[in-house]
Amino acid sequence: MATIDGKFIRGAAGNVIFRKQGKKQIVQGKSKKEQIDMTQATFDAAFVFGRASTLAFYLRASADNIIRFKDGGMISRFTGECNQILQKASTGKDNVFDFSQDYFSRLNGFEFHAESPVKNYLFAQPMVSLSEQQVTIELPEMQIPKDLKFPTKARYCIVAFCVTLFDLNNDRYETQEIQSFEIELNHQPFTVPAQQLNFKGAPGALSVITLGLYYLEKTFAGKEVINNKDLSPSAVLKAAFCPGEIEIQETWSTMVFNEKKKRKKLNKKKKKTPDQ
Numbered sequence: 001m002a003t004i005d006g007k008f009i010r011g012a013a014g015n016v017i018f019r020k021q022g023k024k025q026i027v028q029g030k031s032k033k034e035q036i037d038m039t040q041a042t043f044d045a046a047f048v049f050g051r052a053s054t055l056a057f058y059l060r061a062s063a064d065n066i067i068r069f070k071d072g073g074m075i076s077r078f079t080g081e082c083n084q085i086l087q088k089a090s091t092g093k094d095n096v097f098d099f100s101q102d103y104f105s106r107l108n109g110f111e112f113h114a115e116s117p118v119k120n121y122l123f124a125q126p127m128v129s130l131s132e133q134q135v136t137i138e139l140p141e142m143q144i145p146k147d148l149k150f151p152t153k154a155r156y157c158i159v160a161f162c163v164t165l166f167d168l169n170n171d172r173y174e175t176q177e178i179q180s181f182e183i184e185l186n187h188q189p190f191t192v193p194a195q196q197l198n199f200k201g202a203p204g205a206l207s208v209i210t211l212g213l214y215y216l217e218k219t220f221a222g223k224e225v226i227n228n229k230d231l232s233p234s235a236v237l238k239a240a241f242c243p244g245e246i247e248i249q250e251t252w253s254t255m256v257f258n259e260k261k262k263r264k265k266l267n268k269k270k271k272k273t274p275d276q
Helices: 040-062 074-089 103-106
Strands: 002-003 008-012 015-020 025-031 128-129 134-139 143-144 156-167 170-174 179-184 191-192 195-200 208-217 221-226 234-241
Touching: 015 191, 025 191, 040 156, 040 208, 074 103, 074 179, 103 234, 128 156, 128 234, 134 208, 156 195, 179 195
Parallel strands: none
Antiparallel strands: 002 008, 008 015, 015 025, 128 134, 134 195, 143 191, 156 170, 156 179, 156 208, 208 221, 208 234
């Protein structure tokens, strides 16, 4: 249905579409391309991709404060990884996925900035352990600058971690406060003691741990972050399920997914025979 908006007409009327472009009225005909009747398998795969795209959005959003800057293809790469995970976990039944296998390990080490990867700056390997009620991150003793690279002008580095818990059965999640520690670069090599950070866990919840490095320089006005579009190391440290059976957490935030719709079958016109 077309409507009048001031001096212009908007919408469709019959086989014609009216729209406004700047100060001009544009009139164009509707596309006459025939719709393609998807097979059930293609339709199911498209549904899983849609759900993977939404899940990827929530996973990324939960780590927004860690990521800061990302490369241009990150969203596409990350969505592709999530799609591979859900395609493998799909049971073929509507909205039913089997996460008994370690499919989410595919995200381990995913770099949010391909041109500025964490692996090029942090050479010590953090270890993660999961229990029903706790997520523990342990960093070994580090030799500076051997185990942590400092860019030019950087005097300090903040090593930050974020943990988000996901209830994939009930479409809920909870993001926790970032925990971090700071390392100041000295003129001589030195040792940073081992570090341990503890976050809350939840039985049966998917725990997604992200890591970011923030570099700062010292100015007359104090410390200033120098991370930018070319320098912003951040990555998924680990994605894994806490042991135990999931219980719905009413206080957690809700994820909204589009429900699966029935496949529309097109009415194909029968070809006329020579006698008709």
